[in-house]
Amino acid sequence: MKRNTFSYKVKQYLMFGGVGTFLFCAVVIVPFIYGIYLTFTSWDGVSRDKPLVGFANYAAAFKDADFWMAMGRTVIYSVFAVVFINILAFAMAYLVTSGVKGQNFFRAGFFVPNLIGGIVLGYIWKFVFNRAFVAIGNAITGGTTTSLLATPRGAMFCLIFASVWQYAGYMMLIYVAGFMSVSDSLKEAAMIDGCTPAQAMRNVTIPLMRSSFVQCIFLSITRCFVIYDVNLSLTKGEPFGESVMAAMHVYNTAFTYKRYGQGQAEALILFIVCAIIGVTQEWIGKKGEVEA
Amino acid sequence: MTQNEKAAAAKKRNHAIMITILIILFILFIMPFILVIINVFKDKADIVSNPLALIGAHGFTLKNFPEAMRKMDFFNVFKNSLIITVSATFLTILISSMTSFVIVRNGKWKMCTAVFALMVASMVIPFQVLMVPLVSVYGGIFNILNSRITLIFMHVGFSVSMATFMFHGAIHSTIPLELEEAALIDGCTRWQTFWKIVFPLLKPTIATVTIIDAMAFWNDYLLPSLVLTRKEIYTIPIATQQFYGTYSTDIGLVMAALLLAMLPILILYLFLQKYIVAGVTSGAVKG
Known part of the structure; x- marks a missing residue:
């Protein structure tokens, strides 16, 4: 049997990789390319013909003040969420690797929010913010408190809070793996050389865990930037559309207002911004990596 | 106290602080679930009047479940x-x-x-x-x-x-x-x-x-x-x-629906917890 012919290669490839490649192309590659085409049409979602309109959708997207407001909000939300997720996750990882009793139990417990989908999580927190917190507030002040979700700033706070709660446990697992990869002998060597535990942490452990930081920050940025499920269930964009994040705005433009071309153009802008931030972050992070 | 005893005491104190922080964090993490669980057994009026009470004024009830199950x-x-x-x-x-x-x-x-x-x-x-x-x-x-x-x-x-x-x-x-x-x-x-x-x-x-x-x-x-x-x-x-x-206004039913939606995966987690944590970790670290 000839192993070097073109037909042999194609047959081998199709036998193993045919179905996978077909499905991958059918739902990722083809829609991606078709989506770029759609941005140049003014398709309404129903009619068969998709009239070409040139760059009108991009112009509309750039002029869409609501979209840029939503982008700005997403950036603010992401910055706070990413910072708090990583601080909390790192602290929890430190605590559950410090050798205290029952650390596996705590690890498993902190991970629970990740098991549950964004929709259910959002509704749970909506109940907590709207009912439980209000009840606590009433008990403390003796009067009537309004829900945090009723004000734009409050809604933003709630979204950040719920996201930190949702992702911290997951990022904690990555930091735990990072802590475990730094061998104890290095820390001991630093201590013998006169480091305090805090100095050993800052100068030995954290630099060696750089790849964990890069990865956690990358994952949390890319997830926060396209937040949708929790946004939909927790605030639904309320009050007054002041908590609509970019992904939800894209969804609304395309599917609610039936401006598919413009929605797709905005989705591409969102993707490009997200990709630029993610790649820059990876690049900066990888540049200064050290090895023991 | 000798140097060693001092160090041992400090270590013990650190341990106690860490465990306390962990327990507080843990309670914060599972608090929303607990709130759902205590409210699922109350009727609507009791949840509205006091969502924090362990048992509502009208007592313990299971009636939210069958109705939520049917409606969803x-x-x-x-x-x-x-x-x-x-x-x-x-x-x-x-x-x-x-x-x-x-x-x-x-x-x-x-x-x-x-x-x-x-x-x-x-x-x-x-x-x-x-x-x-x-x-x-x-x-x-x-x-x-x-x-x-x-x-x-x-x-x-x-x-x-x-x-x-x-x-x-x-x-x-x-x-x-x-x-x-x-x-x-x-x-x-x-x-x-x-x-x-x-x-x-x-x-x-x-x-x-x-x-x-x-x-x-x-x-x-x-x-x-x-x-x-x-x-x-x-x-x-x-x-x-x-x-x-x-x-959304029938808050008792909502509680039951939310609990039902979480229950399958939480039960699975109870039994496969070790594998799930290990699997997610290795997946995250490789990906």
């Missing part, structure tokens, strides 16, 4: 979620392990490197970019939305790149080529070599991919909500969302 058609949506998650996960494993096998073992073929590069690059594309064209192509041109089978294949298509990437790493670094050569010399075809030798050795990666993908499929909302618009084929997240939209 729980057994049906549970069945749908189960069918979709199990078949999509199963297919993802088979298809992506095969794809990665041919890619790893024929690294010099141009089509293999091209497909693999495309797959890796595609992992940064957020779903929002694909949702409009997806609806346009499969709803507008082929008209095959609104079917569980379409959703299953879409789930597989979206997860195949990540899974192939993980299997690629596993085959590349853990399965010796000599093993496959020995099988070939003994008369196995490539196909038999893969299923008899390679696939069984991939068990740890299979477990990781199963856990990550099954959780993602079970909890996914956006894709199913675009594909499934007929009530009979809703999955749990869509049914929860629809239920909340209709009965």
Whole structure:
């Protein structure tokens, strides 16, 4: 049997990789390319013909003040969420690797929010913010408190809070793996050389865990930037559309207002911004990596 | 006190502080679940008047469950979620392990490197970019939305790149080529070599991919909500969302629906906790 012919290669490839490649192309590659085409049409979602309109959708997207407001909000939300997720996750990882009793139990417990989908999580927190917190507030002040979700700033706070709660446990697992990869002998060597535990942490452990930081920050940025499920269930964009994040705005433009071309153009802008931030972050992070 | 005793005392004190912080954090983490659980056994008026009380003024009640189950058609949506998650996960494993096998073992073929590069690059594309064209192509041109089978294949298509990437790493670094050569010399075809030798050795990666993908499929909302618009084929997240939209004022029923929606995966976690944490960790660190 000839192993070097073109037909042999194609047959081998199709036998193993045919179905996978077909499905991958059918739902990722083809829609991606078709989506770029759609941005140049003014398709309404129903009619068969998709009239070409040139760059009108991009112009509309750039002029869409609501979209840029939503982008700005997403950036603010992401910055706070990413910072708090990583601080909390790192602290929890430190605590559950410090050798205290029952650390596996705590690890498993902190991970629970990740098991549950964004929709259910959002509704749970909506109940907590709207009912439980209000009840606590009433008990403390003796009067009537309004829900945090009723004000734009409050809604933003709630979204950040719920996201930190949702992702911290997951990022904690990555930091735990990072802590475990730094061998104890290095820390001991630093201590013998006169480091305090805090100095050993800052100068030995954290630099060696750089790849964990890069990865956690990358994952949390890319997830926060396209937040949708929790946004939909927790605030639904309320009050007054002041908590609509970019992904939800894209969804609304395309599917609610039936401006598919413009929605797709905005989705591409969102993707490009997200990709630029993610790649820059990876690049900066990888540049200064050290090895023991 | 000697130096050693002082150090030991300090260590003990640190330990106590750490455990206290951990316990407080732990309570904060599970507090929302506890609130749902205590309120699910109260009637509507009791929840509204005092959501923090352990037992409502009208006492303990179970009546929220049957009504919520009926209104959200729980057994049906549970069945749908189960069918979709199990078949999509199963297919993802088979298809992506095969794809990665041919890619790893024929690294010099141009089509293999091209497909693999495309797959890796595609992992940064957020779903929002694909949702409009997806609806346009499969709803507008082929008209095959609104079917569980379409959703299953879409789930597989979206997860195949990540899974192939993980299997690629596993085959590349853990399965010796000599093993496959020995099988070939003994008369196995490539196909038999893969299923008899390679696939069984991939068990740890299979477990990781199963856990990550099954959780993602079970909890996914956006894709199913675009594909499934007929009530009979809703999955749990869509049914929860629809239920909340209709009965949001009947807070007792909402509590029961939320608990029902979480319960299957929480019960599973209780038994498979060790494997799930390990699987997610290795998946996250490799991905």
